[in-house]
Amino acid sequence: MQRMHLHLVSDSTGETLEMIAKAALAQFDDPDVVRHFWPMVRSRQHLDRIVPSLAASPGLVLFTLVNPETRARLEEHCRQLGLPAVPVLDAVTAALEAQLGEEARGRPGRQHLMDEAYFRRVEAIHYTIAHDDGVGWEDWEEADILLAGVSRSSKTPTSIYLANRGYKVANIPLVMESPPPPALFGLRRPLVVGLTTAPERLVQVRRNRLLSLNEGTETSYVDGEKVREEVQFARRMFADNGWPVIDVTRRSIEETAAAVMRFMQERTDRPVMGGEDGEGAI
Numbered sequence: 001m002q003r004m005h006l007h008l009v010s011d012s013t014g015e016t017l018e019m020i021a022k023a024a025l026a027q028f029d030d031p032d033v034v035r036h037f038w039p040m041v042r043s044r045q046h047l048d049r050i051v052p053s054l055a056a057s058p059g060l061v062l063f064t065l066v067n068p069e070t071r072a073r074l075e076e077h078c079r080q081l082g083l084p085a086v087p088v089l090d091a092v093t094a095a096l097e098a099q100l101g102e103e104a105r106g107r108p109g110r111q112h113l114m115d116e117a118y119f120r121r122v123e124a125i126h127y128t129i130a131h132d133d134g135v136g137w138e139d140w141e142e143a144d145i146l147l148a149g150v151s152r153s154s155k156t157p158t159s160i161y162l163a164n165r166g167y168k169v170a171n172i173p174l175v176m177e178s179p180p181p182p183a184l185f186g187l188r189r190p191l192v193v194g195l196t197t198a199p200e201r202l203v204q205v206r207r208n209r210l211l212s213l214n215e216g217t218e219t220s221y222v223d224g225e226k227v228r229e230e231v232q233f234a235r236r237m238f239a240d241n242g243w244p245v246i247d248v249t250r251r252s253i254e255e256t257a258a259a260v261m262r263f264m265q266e267r268t269d270r271p272v273m274g275g276e277d278g279e280g281a282i
Contacts, residue, residue, distance in 0.1 A: 002182040003032040005059025009050070009074060014039035017064050020088050034059075041065065044073055051077050066104075122168045128163035131170035132156055137181045140170050141189050145260060147171040148184070148237070149195035150230045151221075152205045154248050154256060158195070161257045167264075174234045185241060191267055193260050194238035199228040199251040 010017045025031055036057060038050050041213070047070055053078065054061065061083050065071040071087070073102045078085035093104050094278075124144075130136055131143065133156065140146055144167045155171035172180055184192070199280060202258045206222045220226040237244045246259045 001035060005034050005036060005057040007038065007054060007057075007061045009047075009061060009063040010066050011040065011042045011067060011070065011238060014064075016258060017062060021062060021227045032134070039096060041070065042067065044070065047073055047077075051081075054082055054161055058083055060087050061101065064089050079244065115241045117166065117180070121164065123158075124166050124168045125160075125163045126157050127168040128170070131168075132159065134172040134180070134255060136170070137172070137183050140183055140187055141188040143168045143170040144156050145264065146184070146190045146192045147168045147195055147260075148174055148180075148234070148243070149197075150174050150194060150202070150234050152202060152209060152226075153197050155195055157253045158248075158256050158260065161253050165257070165261070167261075174230075174237060176230060176233050191264055192241070193263060194234065194243045194245040195248050195256070196231060196235055196245055198246065199224065199231050202231065203227050210225040213216065253268045 004022065008021055010015045018037070021035070025033060034057070036053060041050070041204075058081060061074070061078055063071070063074060063085060064087070065074060066169060075085055085096055097103055125144070126141075131139065145159075145162060147159055147169060148171070148271055149155050153175050155173070159169040159171045172184065174180065203222050206227075210222065224231050235245070237243075244263045248256050251259070
């Protein structure tokens, strides 16, 4: 496969552009792509400084530039160099303008303004870090989401991902020999979600964890039969309490978080009937 250079030019942090490029590249089998990242390009002088790199490594240019002059200059440079240039948000912005009946503001980095939503996200991250691994159960009622599952069922990384989306998340490991605090079963505000996984996969993940800690001792932590009992114990708890369940065996953290957010949306959309939060597995 031929190597391709991909230039990502943004007038802000470039986070949106990176996510779009990553999502599009995921549709191809191991493409040989060299990414060149150019964030915070907001002036003619800055743009002109990256043109030699475009010429030295010709390839596809994806950009999110809202300033008409900067944008026009980039497009002109690309025409002169014979490079394809794609404004990745144009179609979406045009569709929104048509539906909303107004023109877009055209302000670089507008989505990163330190507004109320920004500070809510920061607060959510602080809360989530402080309530990891069963810590701070006295404050669980303040959470939006509580994730429960056996050890190494991706509770912490999923919690952090959700926190970055603005949700206050607590999580608790379920241990057969140590029952969770009674507060877990009386929560009203948070959505409690159970995370489960295939025992065989869980044994593999735990073995890798022990290896990373230079711990090679065989214990019940990685014993196949014991692990199956743990998973069954957790699933019974989920069923007994009517908590929604997500099987994370073949899911990425992003996919698991998306499933949790879908449960949250369903909970918001559902009329209040008996206080049930729903059940079933995804």
